[in-house]
Amino acid sequence: MRLLRLKAEQLRQFREPVEIEDLDAGINLFTGPNESGKSTLVRAIRAAFFERHKSSSVDDLQPWGDSASAPTVELDFEWQGQSWRLVKSFLKKKRCDLTVDGTVYSGDEGEEKLSSLLGYEYAAKGASQQRHWGIPGLLWVEQGTGQEIQAPVGYAGQHLKAALGGNLGEMTSSTGDELINQVAKERSSLLTGTGRPTGSYAQALADEQGLQGQLSDIQGRVREYREHVDRLGQLRDEQARAEADRLWETYRQQAKEAEGRLAEVMAWQKDQDRDQQALEECQTSIQTTLDLLNGFQGQQAELARRQDEKVKEELAQADLEARKPAREKALAEAVQAHEAARKTLKLAQQHQQRREWAREREGIEADLESDTAKLARARELHSVLLENRQKRQSLDIDPQVVERLKDVTSELDRLAIQQDAVSTRLQFDLTDDQSVTLDGKKVVGRSEHLLIEPGEVAIKGVGTLRVLPGGEDVAEIARARQNLTDEQESLLSRLRVTSLAEAEGRLSQLRELQQAIQRDESLLNESAPEGLEALSDRLRLRQARKDELASQMQALPEQDDNSLSLSRAETRLESAQQALEAAEAAKQKLTGDFSLAEQSLNRAKKEWERLNNELQAPDRKQRQKQAENRLIDLRVKQRSLNEKLLERNKQIEQAKPAVLEQDVERLNRSADAAEQQEKKRSRELIQIQARLEAAGAEGLEEQSAELGSELEHAIRRRRELERRAKALDLLNTRLREHRLELTRQLQEPLQRHLNHYLQLLFPEASLEVDENLIPEVLIRQGHGVEERGKFEELSFGAREQMALISRLAYADLLLEAGRPTLIILDDALVHSDAARLGAMKRVLYDAAQRHQILLFTCHPDNWRDLGVTARDVEVLQG
Amino acid sequence: MPRFLHTADWQIGRQYSKFAPDDAVALAEARLTAVERIAELADQEAVDAVLVAGDVFDAQTVSDRTIRRLFNAMAAYTGPWLLISGNHDAALAESVWTRAQRLGAVPDNAHLALAPDVLEFIEAGFVVLPAPLTQRHTQPDLTNWFDRAETPAGLVCIGLAHGSIQGVLAEDVDSPNPIAADRAATAQLDYLALGDWHGTKRINARTWYSGTPEQDRFKGNDPGNVLLVDIPEAGAEPRVDVRAIGQHPWIQMTERLTVSSDLDQLVTKLKQQPEKAVVALRLEGEISLLGKQQLEDTLSVAEARFRSLGYDLSDLRLLATEEDIAALHADGYVGQLINELRDEQEGDDGEAARDAMAILASMLLEKQARGGGE
Incomplete structure (x- = not known):
């Protein structure tokens, strides 16, 4: 398809007609600044094709403010050797005339022809929108939408496939996609995505399984019911047979018989026990008799033994008797020696005593001498002491009073001075013949008086002058002095002295005396600490002791030279003592032994006598004879009993009492068991009967059959759904496989064209398209690795470039399918850098070899090297 | 001239699990209705007794309600009903019969022959020798005692048993309970009424299986009948009239x-x-x-x-024909998938492929229907 001429009038900016002729078969470049009319031209072409001439929604086509205009577009183009002319007016003059090689198609007819030629739709109502644009929507890029490719390809999809399908022959299907959707929907109601049953199919499976379970349950119960019926029949038979046989009665009878037999045997056993007892008694008697006879024989031997014993005892006694005299002699000697030793000891003790007393007397004599001297001296001291004490008595002076006196005297002296100082001084200086009396005393000449108290000076012929000493002090001092003087006098009288000096002389005398007394007292104490009396008493006592010792010593013998010492005498006595004791013990033992021997002898004699008497008894012979006879009788009895026992034992063994007992037990038990079984059977019968009646009422087999039916239906339904699911699954898979195959066949040439352009931009790059033929991934080789970039993640500029390449590739495909291609680019590739733009120009130039391209731009400089002359839109309007 | 209605294998309480629930209920109900129709027929034909040769109940533990409903269904005929136990309802120590008796559901005119004892109907001029099953399966021939049974002379003698005639029905028998083929002759019976075989079957002139009155399995061996038996006199050959009575x-x-x-x-x-x-x-x-x-x-x-x-x-x-694919607008890979699935029908996962194809077709048709409506 090649556009030859375009004319527009009363259309937006083109109030006046604008005509472009001689359009090139390749690239046509239209330049001009903004609002110069480039977009108006594009809009004119779009309106001519997309908008229905009858449409009233195309007000935008009218020039601004000119509602009376009739926007008109005229297009001349060539297609497959035919000349097409389209004249289309809108709004005020709604008209469409399409002339194809002289044949006119007017109105809707013309429009339908156009839409099927290019592959787009008209809007049912209102202005045409992107979704109606089909293939032109893909090839005609509006300003600012160059990077968009998904939506345009989507809207063009059906037309593209229909158009390209021609090449693929019978592969495409007009109903394929719809069928796939329907099959998938139907399938999803039965199977999940992974092919597991769902919805009514899953329900059918569950129903079947549930019924299967119920059925097998009820079939189990039917089986159980039948088993019970059989058991019931069996029990009834058994019961009838048991009632007929009455086995337990037979057993009871047999048990009774066995019991009778057993009782008989038990009686034998009793007899046996009795005889056994008798036998044992008989054997005991035999033993006793034998013992008696043996006893008789034993006594004779015993007598001989007793005789021997007696003789032995007599010998022993005699031996002891012989040893007696020697013992007694030894004892007497020992007694003598002991007496001698005792006497020697006593003498030694007396010598010892005498020596001790002599020593004591010497000591006493020495003491007596010293004590006598001490006494004499003590007596002397004592008399001095007494004398001094008397002296002291007479001195009798209290040192404290003396001290007081001293104090008073000095105080008085002090007061006198004080009085002198403060008392009123009355000085007289009388003429020689004159006198006055002072307090009655005559005063003449010159004198001075101290007045302590008021004084009266009588002057003859004058009267009396009363002088009153001033102040209290004078009076007080006088009073104090008086008091002290009184005390002084009292003290002196107490001390019986006249002056203080005298008192002090006497006090010193007293002190000397006191010291003498103390010294003498100390000396006396040393000589006679306990007093003179005690010392003289002691002296007397010592004298008495000395006298006593003298008399005592007189009583004791004098010591000769050869007398033994005390210790040796003691030792000698001690050994004599020991010898004596040993001799006495020996004597005693012998006496003891002798008396023991005597006792033994007596006993032996008695025993011998008793035995001898017994043996000599008169009935002894008779008794022995009797015993011998009894023994013979007993032996006969023993034999007969033995025989009897043996015989009866055989009898009992043959009767087998243990087995008889077992028989009784066994038969009784059998009878019990038979009865028990009968009872048990009756119980079971009743139980089973009851159970069967209950189960029978449920109609188990009928239920089972009904469930069977239900199951049959459930299985049928499940099978139907299974078949349907399987068939749908198969259809789903196969339809998709076919479509995929188709897509692949469409993809392949598109891919080829894409890569053709892409090589001009990126060597060794490839652009993959998805099953909807939309570019998906750009694969580039960089730095030896493969870089994969998703289309929507590419930069704006790259997306625009890829989108344009895709559009050109589609155009190539359409061309191959024999479809018209016209490419319109309004302000394309404005986001490409210089290098990419350069490459894209090569792409466009290459595409223009096959397609007509109308390129509008406001950047003429960018497109100078496109190899075509630009047309300035402003100039066109001229 | 005694006249009987011979029937067997009512199998009351039987469930039809292979069927849709409402069908199953209706079929179970039909077995009770069959008993009602038998009672009506017996009343109309003024028979002397109805002989039921075992398997009256389908199981021992049917519900109490089912037991009561059965005996209620017999109400229209007030003459004697003679019922023996079969292998499904054997007279065990505890059985559906003892339960019925305990419930008081058994009317006076219904004679439960649960032991091998002679039943005499002197006034009506016949005796019945029953051979009820007292175990689920028996190896000996329970009709042996018929040969030795003492019956009053001059009365019509009828045998009533449940099991398989030896040597005639080698296969397809319900149980091993054997019956000698010549029993009627050896025991000098006028008629031997048998149950267990669900189709109507003549063994010999005096020995018949009535079959079940209401068909209960896909087997065309002439089920759904009762036998109207006339015996002119003792020793005379019986006249047997096969009457259809089943509904389904x-x-x-x-x-x-x-x-x-x-x-x-x-x-x-x-x-x-x-x-x-x-x-x-x-x-x-x-x-x-x-x-x-x-x-x-x-x-x-x-x-x-x-x-x-x-x-x-x-x-x-x-088959996915070109017309199919065109009509379904199955273009592109969808059409291709249909063809793939068509070929895969023969493989191991053929079922899934066929189902997938059907689903795809229905989706496309639905889509077209929607498209057409637009």
């Missing part, structure tokens, strides 16, 4: 479809079948996708007409 004939059909006109013939054949029939239809051959749609319509019509219509199309191959 069971019909099995196998048809082959090759050309489109075969479908028309099928329609005609189906129309010829009685209305209350239970039909099992099996189709072979091949049919086009469009023809299949037509066939389904036809079967749908037929289903409404019969008591029950079951069909088996597993041997019917689906």
Whole structure:
């Protein structure tokens, strides 16, 4: 398809007609600044094709403010050797005339022809929108939408496939996609995505399984019911047979018989026990008799033994008797020696005593001498002491009073001075013949008086002058002095002295005396600490002791030279003592032994006598004879009993009492068991009967059959759904496989064209398209690795470039399918850098070899090297 | 001149699991209706007794309601009913019979012959020797005792037994319970009424199987009858009248479809079948996708007409003809898939392929119907 001429009038900016002729078969470049009319031209072409001439929604086509205009577009183009002319007016003059090689198609007819030629739709109502644009929507890029490719390809999809399908022959299907959707929907109601049953199919499976379970349950119960019926029949038979046989009665009878037999045997056993007892008694008697006879024989031997014993005892006694005299002699000697030793000891003790007393007397004599001297001296001291004490008595002076006196005297002296100082001084200086009396005393000449108290000076012929000493002090001092003087006098009288000096002389005398007394007292104490009396008493006592010792010593013998010492005498006595004791013990033992021997002898004699008497008894012979006879009788009895026992034992063994007992037990038990079984059977019968009646009422087999039916239906339904699911699954898979195959066949040439352009931009790059033929991934080789970039993640500029390449590739495909291609680019590739733009120009130039391209731009400089002359839109309007 | 109605194998309580629920219920009901019809016939024909030769019940544990309904269905005939137990309802220690007695459902005129004892009907002039089954299966011939039984002279003597006649019905017998073929002769019976075989069958002049009164399986051995038996006098040969009484004939059909006109013939054949029939239809051959749609319509019509219509199309191959594909607008790969599936019908997964093809065809037809409506 090649556009030859375009004319527009009363259309937006083109109030006046604008005509472009001689359009090139390749690239046509239209330049001009903004609002110069480039977009108006594009809009004119779009309106001519997309908008229905009858449409009233195309007000935008009218020039601004000119509602009376009739926007008109005229297009001349060539297609497959035919000349097409389209004249289309809108709004005020709604008209469409399409002339194809002289044949006119007017109105809707013309429009339908156009839409099927290019592959787009008209809007049912209102202005045409992107979704109606089909293939032109893909090839005609509006300003600012160059990077968009998904939506345009989507809207063009059906037309593209229909158009390209021609090449693929019978592969495409007009109903394929719809069928796939329907099959998938139907399938999803039965199977999940992974092919597991769902919805009514899953329900059918569950129903079947549930019924299967119920059925097998009820079939189990039917089986159980039948088993019970059989058991019931069996029990009834058994019961009838048991009632007929009455086995337990037979057993009871047999048990009774066995019991009778057993009782008989038990009686034998009793007899046996009795005889056994008798036998044992008989054997005991035999033993006793034998013992008696043996006893008789034993006594004779015993007598001989007793005789021997007696003789032995007599010998022993005699031996002891012989040893007696020697013992007694030894004892007497020992007694003598002991007496001698005792006497020697006593003498030694007396010598010892005498020596001790002599020593004591010497000591006493020495003491007596010293004590006598001490006494004499003590007596002397004592008399001095007494004398001094008397002296002291007479001195009798209290040192404290003396001290007081001293104090008073000095105080008085002090007061006198004080009085002198403060008392009123009355000085007289009388003429020689004159006198006055002072307090009655005559005063003449010159004198001075101290007045302590008021004084009266009588002057003859004058009267009396009363002088009153001033102040209290004078009076007080006088009073104090008086008091002290009184005390002084009292003290002196107490001390019986006249002056203080005298008192002090006497006090010193007293002190000397006191010291003498103390010294003498100390000396006396040393000589006679306990007093003179005690010392003289002691002296007397010592004298008495000395006298006593003298008399005592007189009583004791004098010591000769050869007398033994005390210790040796003691030792000698001690050994004599020991010898004596040993001799006495020996004597005693012998006496003891002798008396023991005597006792033994007596006993032996008695025993011998008793035995001898017994043996000599008169009935002894008779008794022995009797015993011998009894023994013979007993032996006969023993034999007969033995025989009897043996015989009866055989009898009992043959009767087998243990087995008889077992028989009784066994038969009784059998009878019990038979009865028990009968009872048990009756119980079971009743139980089973009851159970069967209950189960029978449920109609188990009928239920089972009904469930069977239900199951049959459930299985049928499940099978139907299974078949349907399987068939749908198969259809789903196969339809998709076919479509995929188709897509692949469409993809392949598109891919080829894409890569053709892409090589001009990126060597060794490839652009993959998805099953909807939309570019998906750009694969580039960089730095030896493969870089994969998703289309929507590419930069704006790259997306625009890829989108344009895709559009050109589609155009190539359409061309191959024999479809018209016209490419319109309004302000394309404005986001490409210089290098990419350069490459894209090569792409466009290459595409223009096959397609007509109308390129509008406001950047003429960018497109100078496109190899075509630009047309300035402003100039066109001229 | 005693007159009897001989029947057997009522099999009350039988369920028809292979059928659709409402059909199954109706068929089960029909067995009770058959008893009602027998009672009416017995009343009309004024018979001296109705002889029921075993398998009265289908199972031992039918519901109480079923037991009561059976005896209620017998109400129209007030004369004696003589029933013996068969292998399905053997007189075991506990059985459907003991239950019926416990329920008090058994009317006085129904004689349950559950033990081998002579039953005398002196006034009516006959005696009955019953051979009821007391076990599910027995090996000995239960009618042996007939030979030794003492019966009053001059009375008509009837044997009543359930089992298979030896040497005659080697196959297709329900149980091994054997009966000597010459029993009627050896026991000097005037008539031996037998049950167990579901078709009406004459063994000899005095020995008959009545068959079941209501057909219950696809087997054309003349079921659905009762026998009206007249015995002029003791020793005389009986006159046996076969009376149809069943409602639902069971019909099995196998048809082959090759050309489109075969479908028309099928329609005609189906129309010829009685209305209350239970039909099992099996189709072979091949049919086009469009023809299949037509066939389904036809079967749908037929289903409404019969008591029950079951069909088996597993041997019917689906054809996708050029016309089919064109008519279905199955262009492009869809058409190609149809052809693939058609060829795969023969393979291992043929069923899935055939089903898939049918689904595809129906979807396309539906789509077309929608398209046409636009």
